[in-house]
Amino acid sequence: MPLWFIRGLRRGVVTTRYPARPEPSAASLPTPPAFRAERLNADLADRLGRVCPSRALRREEDVLIFDVGACTACGRCREAAPEAVTASGEFELAATARARLVKRIPLPREARP
Numbered sequence: 001m002p003l004w005f006i007r008g009l010r011r012g013v014v015t016t017r018y019p020a021r022p023e024p025s026a027a028s029l030p031t032p033p034a035f036r037a038e039r040l041n042a043d044l045a046d047r048l049g050r051v052c053p054s055r056a057l058r059r060e061e062d063v064l065i066f067d068v069g070a071c072t073a074c075g076r077c078r079e080a081a082p083e084a085v086t087a088s089g090e091f092e093l094a095a096t097a098r099a100r101l102v103k104r105i106p107l108p109r110e111a112r113p
């Protein structure tokens, strides 16, 4: 249990100093994936699209489309392909436009269909 929670119960303060100060407990939060593009190929991109329950991943021709706004950070893609997918560690994902949350990850040239 995070210390800030216990401290808050004692003092009656229920919020942390975030975002003025980094929140250490954020390190244990699940975060969206990051991709090692050089390890992707068309088959793997298709497989990632199939395991993603929120349809945040799909392949379009020679590009893996990653909709960060749809990702729930469930980790299924990382479990399916640990050689190509890692946790990003990034949880501050606010954007001023929805389209900025959609990432296009080019597949390596030799891996294209």
Ligand code: SF4
Pocket (backbone or CB within 6 Å): 032, 033, 051, 052, 053, 054, 055, 056, 057, 070, 071, 072, 073, 074, 075, 076, 077, 078
């Ligand atoms: S973490 Fe889950 S929701 Fe996000 S892209 Fe991977 S499989 Fe999809």
